[in-house]
Amino acid sequence: MIGAEFIINTISLGSLYALVSLGLVFVYGILKLVNFAYGEYVMVAGYALYVLTAFTPVPWYLTMTLAVGFAALISYVTELVAFRPVRTKSLTAMLVTSFAVSVFLQNAALLLVSPRARAVRLPSWFNRTITVFDATVPLRNILIIVTAAVLLVGLTLLMKYTVLGIAMRAAADKFTTTRLMGVPANLVISAAFIISGTLAGVVSIFWVGRSAAVDPVIGMAPLLIAFIATVIGGMHSLTGAVVGGFVYGLLFNTLSIMLPASVISYRDAIMFVIVIVFLLFRPEGIVRGSYTEERVG
Amino acid sequence: MLKVIDLHASYGAITALRGVSLEVRQGELVALLGVNGAGKSTALKSISGVLRPIQGSIRLLDEEIANKKPEVILRKGISLVPEGREIFTGLTVEENLRLGAYTSYERTRYQNDLEEVFTLFPILKERFRQAGGLLSGGEQQQLAIARALMSHPKLLMLDEPSLGLSPTLVDQIFELIHSLRERGITILLVEQNAERALEIVDRVYLLKTGSLEFSGTPEELKSKLDIATVYFGGASDAEREVSL
Amino acid sequence: MSTGMRKVSDVLKHRSTLVLLSVPILLGAVGVHFFASSLVVSLYTYFCVNLILVLALQMFMGNSGILNLTHVGWVGIGAYVSSILSVPPAVKSMGVPNMYPALVELSLPIVPAIFIGGVVAAAIAAIIAWPLMRLSNAVGVITLFATLIVMHVVMTQWDNVTNGPRTFFGVPFFTTLWIALAGALVTLAAAHYFRESSLGLRLRASRDDRFAAYAMGVNVVQTRYFTFVLSAFVAGIGGGLWAHYITSFSPKAFYIVEIFMLLTMLVIGGAGSVSGAVAGTAIVTVLREVLRQVENTLSLSDMFNRDVYGLTELSMAVLMVIILIWRPGGVVGGREVAWPLLRARRRASEVASADVASDE
Ligand SMILES: Nc1ncnc2c1ncn2[C@@H]1O[C@H](COP(=O)(O)OP(=O)(O)OP(=O)(O)O)[C@@H](O)[C@H]1O
Ligand SMILES: [Mg+2]
Numbered sequence: 004m005i006g007a008e009f010i011i012n013t014i015s016l017g018s019l020y021a022l023v024s025l026g027l028v029f030v031y032g033i034l035k036l037v038n039f040a041y042g043e044y045v046m047v048a049g050y051a052l053y054v055l056t057a058f059t060p061v062p063w064y065l066t067m068t069l070a071v072g073f074a075a076l077i078s079y080v081t082e083l084v085a086f087r088p089v090r091t092k093s094l095t096a097m098l099v100t101s102f103a104v105s106v107f108l109q110n111a112a113l114l115l116v117s118p119r120a121r122a123v124r125l126p127s128w129f130n131r132t133i134t135v136f137d138a139t140v141p142l143r144n145i146l147i148i149v150t151a152a153v154l155l156v157g158l159t160l161l162m163k164y165t166v167l168g169i170a171m172r173a174a175a176d177k178f179t180t181t182r183l184m185g186v187p188a189n190l191v192i193s194a195a196f197i198i199s200g201t202l203a204g205v206v207s208i209f210w211v212g213r214s215a216a217v218d219p220v221i222g223m224a225p226l227l228i229a230f231i232a233t234v235i236g237g238m239h240s241l242t243g244a245v246v247g248g249f250v251y252g253l254l255f256n257t258l259s260i261m262l263p264a265s266v267i268s269y270r271d272a273i274m275f276v277i278v279i280v281f282l283l284f285r286p287e288g289i290v291r292g293s294y295t296e297e298r299v300g
Numbered sequence: 301m302l303k304v305i306d307l308h309a310s311y312g313a314i315t316a317l318r319g320v321s322l323e324v325r326q327g328e329l330v331a332l333l334g335v336n337g338a339g340k341s342t343a344l345k346s347i348s349g350v351l352r353p354i355q356g357s358i359r360l361l362d363e364e365i366a367n368k369k370p371e372v373i374l375r376k377g378i379s380l381v382p383e384g385r386e387i388f389t390g391l392t393v394e395e396n397l398r399l400g401a402y403t404s405y406e407r408t409r410y411q412n413d414l415e416e417v418f419t420l421f422p423i424l425k426e427r428f429r430q431a432g433g434l435l436s437g438g439e440q441q442q443l444a445i446a447r448a449l450m451s452h453p454k455l456l457m458l459d460e461p462s463l464g465l466s467p468t469l470v471d472q473i474f475e476l477i478h479s480l481r482e483r484g485i486t487i488l489l490v491e492q493n494a495e496r497a498l499e500i501v502d503r504v505y506l507l508k509t510g511s512l513e514f515s516g517t518p519e520e521l522k523s524k525l526d527i528a529t530v531y532f533g534g535a536s537d538a539e540r541e542v543s544l
Numbered sequence: 545m546s547t548g549m550r551k552v553s554d555v556l557k558h559r560s561t562l563v564l565l566s567v568p569i570l571l572g573a574v575g576v577h578f579f580a581s582s583l584v585v586s587l588y589t590y591f592c593v594n595l596i597l598v599l600a601l602q603m604f605m606g607n608s609g610i611l612n613l614t615h616v617g618w619v620g621i622g623a624y625v626s627s628i629l630s631v632p633p634a635v636k637s638m639g640v641p642n643m644y645p646a647l648v649e650l651s652l653p654i655v656p657a658i659f660i661g662g663v664v665a666a667a668i669a670a671i672i673a674w675p676l677m678r679l680s681n682a683v684g685v686i687t688l689f690a691t692l693i694v695m696h697v698v699m700t701q702w703d704n705v706t707n708g709p710r711t712f713f714g715v716p717f718f719t720t721l722w723i724a725l726a727g728a729l730v731t732l733a734a735a736h737y738f739r740e741s742s743l744g745l746r747l748r749a750s751r752d753d754r755f756a757a758y759a760m761g762v763n764v765v766q767t768r769y770f771t772f773v774l775s776a777f778v779a780g781i782g783g784g785l786w787a788h789y790i791t792s793f794s795p796k797a798f799y800i801v802e803i804f805m806l807l808t809m810l811v812i813g814g815a816g817s818v819s820g821a822v823a824g825t826a827i828v829t830v831l832r833e834v835l836r837q838v839e840n841t842l843s844l845s846d847m848f849n850r851d852v853y854g855l856t857e858l859s860m861a862v863l864m865v866i867i868l869i870w871r872p873g874g875v876v877g878g879r880e881v882a883w884p885l886l887r888a889r890r891r892a893s894e895v896a897s898a899d900v901a902s903d904e
Binding site for chain 1: 348350369370371374375379380382386388389390391395398399400402403405447451
C-alpha cells in the first residue's frame with residue numbers, strides 16, 4: 004500500500020538527491036571531471052555548521068548562509084589551487100587530483116577537529132513533525148521540497164536568461180568554441196565550481212540536519228548518491244541529473260520497504276548492481292542530453 | 301595588420317607547421333590555400349590561440365599575440381569561424397548571437413548589430429528562437445559567420461566556409477564574403493574551393509605539408525601553376541617550376 | 545670481444561631496464577638482510593609486497609590510462625581466499641565463529657592457497673569486467689568505483705566468510721624478506737614483459753589514441769579486458785602474500801585509504817612505466833614511514849594534547865597534486881630507465897615539451 008507518507012518522503016528524498024547530483028553534474032558538464040572531492044564540500048559545510056552552532060551565538064539563518072558560503076568557497080579554492088593547474092593534463096590526471104583533494108580535505112578535518120563525530124544542533128523546529136494530507140512527516144522533509152523547487156527554478160532562470168548561464172551551457176557543449184567567443188575559460192569553470200559548492204552546502208544542511216552530527220567521512224554517502232543518480236539520469240544534461248536524483252530516491256525508498264530485514268544491510272550493494280546492469284542496456288542514462296565528451300584543454 | 305613570422309606548430313609528435321610566414325594588410329581579403337592536411341586549419345588555430353605554437357611570432361597591429369589565450373585574442377580583434385561551423389546546437393540562434401557579442405555587448409549597439417545581421421542573413425531572423433542544431437548546413441554557416449561578426453573583429457578568419465554546401469549556397473557564401481570585404485572588413489580565408497576563392501581575393505598563400513609553397517596575387521598563381529595541383533597536390537611540371 | 549662479454553652487453557642492451565631495476569632491489573635486500581635492524585628488514589619486506597601490488601596496478605592502469613579503483617578489491621579477494629584456505633580449522637572456528645562449516649574444514653598449504661587466491665580474483669574479474677571495459681570515461685570511472693563499494697559491502701557484511709567488519713586473524717606468517725623479494729622480482733619481470741608484449745603495446749596504443757587504435761584494428765575492449773583479468777590475478781597473488789605478511793586484517797584494508805596509497809605510489813613514480821612504479825613505491829614507502837614517525841612523535845608531545853591522525857595521508861595528497869602539476873608523468877616521466885641512462889632522459893623531455901594550448 005502506497006500512502007501519502009511514502010509519497011511525500013519519496014519526493015523529499017528525490018529532491019535532496021536531485022540537488023546532490025546536480026552539484027556534481029555542473030562541474031562534470033563543463034570540465035568532464037568526475038569530482039571525487041564533491042562529497043567533501045558537503046562535509047566542510049557540515050563542519051561550518053558545527054563550529055557556528057557550538058561556538059558562536061550566530062542566529063540560525065546566518066549559520067546556514069555562512070555554511071553554504073563556506074562550501075562554495077572551498078569548492079572554488081580547490082578549483083584554483085588543484086584543478087586549474089592540471090586542467091590541461093590527461094583526464095586520469097584530473098581524476099587522480101580530485102581523489103587527492105578528497106583525501107586531503109577528509110584528513111584535514113581529521114587533523115584539525117577529530118576522527119569522531121561532532122554533534123550539530125540545528126533549531127528544533129527543523130526536525131519537528133507535521134501532518135499534511137493525513138501523513139505525519141518531519142518538517143525538514145517539506146523544507147527540502149520547497150528549497151529544491153526554489154533552487155531548481157532559480158538555476159533554470161540563471162542558465163536560460165543570463166549571459167553567464169548561456170556561456171556555461173555553451174561551454175558544456177563546445178568548450179574551445181566558447182572561448183573563441185571571448186568567454187574566459189576560467190570564468191565558466193570557476194562559476195561551475197561555485198555553483199557546485201553552493202548546492203553541496205545546501206545539501207549539507209539537510210543531511211547534517213537529519214543525522215544531527217558531522218564526521219570526516221560524511222561526504223562519502225552524498226558522493227555515491229550523486230555518482231549513481233547522475234549515471235542513471237545521464238551525465239550529459241542538467242535535466243538528467245535531476246531525473247536521476249528522483250529515480251534514485253524512489254528506488255531507495257522502495258527497496259527499503261520491500262527488502263527483507265536479513266538482506267537490508269546489502270541494500271547499497273543491491274542498488275549498485277541494479278545500476279550497473281541498467282548501464283549495460285543504456286550506457287548514456289535515461290536522458291541523453293546534448294553535452295559532448297570533448298575534453299577541456 | 302596581421303603578421304605571422306616563422307610559425308611552427310605540432311600536435312604531439314605530428315608536426316603540422318614548419319616555419320610559415322604570412323601577412324594580411326588592413327582591408328585585404330587574403331586566401332590561404334592547400335590540399336587536405338596542408339596545415340591551413342592549424343595556422344588559423346595557432347593565430348586564434350586555440351593551439352599553442354612551438355615557435356614563431358604572431359603580431360596583430362604590432363602587438364605580439366602568440367601564446368595568448370583564445371579569449372584574449374578575440375578581445376584584441378581576431379575572430380575565427382572554425383572549420384565545421386561549431387554552432388552551439390543546444391542554444392537558440394538568439395543565444396548563439398548573444399555569445400558572439402559577449403565582449404562587445406551594450407544594449408543599443410547590440411540591437412543595431414542584430415538588425416544589421418538580419419539584413420545580411422534574413423533567414424536568421426526567421427529562425428531566431430530555434431535551436432542552432434535544427435538549422436540546415438547553410439543556415440548554420442550563416443549563423444557561424446554572423447556570430448563571429450557580432451564581436452566587431454578587426455580581422456575575420458574563415459575556415460572553409462563553403463564546405464559541404466550545395467553549389468547555390470556556395471555562390472551565396474562567396475558573394476557574402478565579397479560583400480564583407482567591400483564593407484572594409486579584413487579577412488583571412490581558408491578554402492578548398494580554390495578556383496572560386498581566387499576570383500575574389502587580393503592575395504594568395506599556398507601551403508604544402510606545413511610550409512609555404514607560394515605567395516602572390518591570384519593572377520601570378522594562375523600563370524605559374526596548373527590549378528589542378530592546388531586541388532590534388534600531385535607533382536606536375538608546373539609545380540616543379542614554382543619550387544624553383 | 546669474447547662471447548661472454550657479448551652476452552652481457554646484449555642483455556644490457558635489450559633487457560637493460562629489467563637489469564637496472566632488479567639488481568638494486570636485489571642488492572638492497574641483501575644489504576638489508578646482513579646489515580640492518582629487524583625493523584628495516586620488515587619495512588623492506590613490506591616494500592616488496594607493495595611493489596607487487598603497485599606493479600599489478602601499473603599493468604592495467606599504466607598501460608590503459610584508466611583509473612582502476614577496484615584494484616584494491618582484488619587484493620582483498622586474494623587475501624581472504626588464501627587466508628580461508630590456509631588457516632587451520634581450529635583457529636578458524638574460533639576466530640570466525642559464523643563461518644560456513646564447509647569453509648572451516650578447508651586446509652591447504654600456503655603456496656597453493658595463495659595461488660588459488662589469485663585464480664579466484666581473476667575468475668571474478670573475468671565474470672564482471674567485460675561490461676565495465678565497454679563504458680566510456682566518466683561512466684566507466686563511476687562504475688569501477690561503485691564496483692569497489694559493492695566489493696567492500698560484501699566483505700563487511702558476509703560474516704559467514706570474512707568475519708564481517710571484524711578482524712580476521714590467525715593467518716600464518718609466510719612472507720619473509722626472500723619470499724617477498726622473489727615475488728617482487730617475478731612481478732617486475734612480468735610487468736616489464738607485458739608492457740613490451742603485443743597485448744601491452746596494443747593497450748598503450750588505445751591509451752594514447754583510442755580512435756587511432758580502433759582504426760589500426762585493435763579491439764580496445766578485448767585488450768582492456770584481458771589485461772584487467774591479468775592484473776586482478778597478480779593483485780590476488782599479491783593480496784595473498786600481503787595477508788601472510790600482515791597475519792591479521794579487516795575489510796578496511798581494502799578500501800579507499802589503501803587504494804589511495806597504491807595510487808600515490810604509482811602516480812608519484814609515473815604510471816606510464818614499470819620504472820615509475822618501482823621508484824614511486826620506494827619513495828612513498830620511505831616517506832610514509834617517516835611521516836608515521838612524525839605523527840607518533842607529535843601525538844606523544846604536548847603540542848596537540850591529543851593523538852594526531854591524518855598527517856600522512858594529507859601530506860601524500862599534497863605531494864601527489866604537486867607531482868601532477870609539475871611533472872604529470874611522475875618522477876620517472878613515462879619512459880623506462882634504459883642503458884645508457886642519459887639517452888632515456890633526453891627522449892622523455894622531448895615528449896613532455898609537446899603541448900596543446902592551455903591558459904597560462
Ligand atoms: N587534433 C589533431 N591531432 C593530431 N593531428 C592533427 C590534428 N589536427 C590536425 N592534425 C594533423 O595536422 C596536419 C595539418 O592539419 P590541418 O587540419 O591543419 O589541415 P588542413 O590544411 O586544415 O586540412 P583540411 O583541408 O582537410 O581541413 C595534418 O597532417 C593532420 O593530420
Ligand atoms: Mg582544415
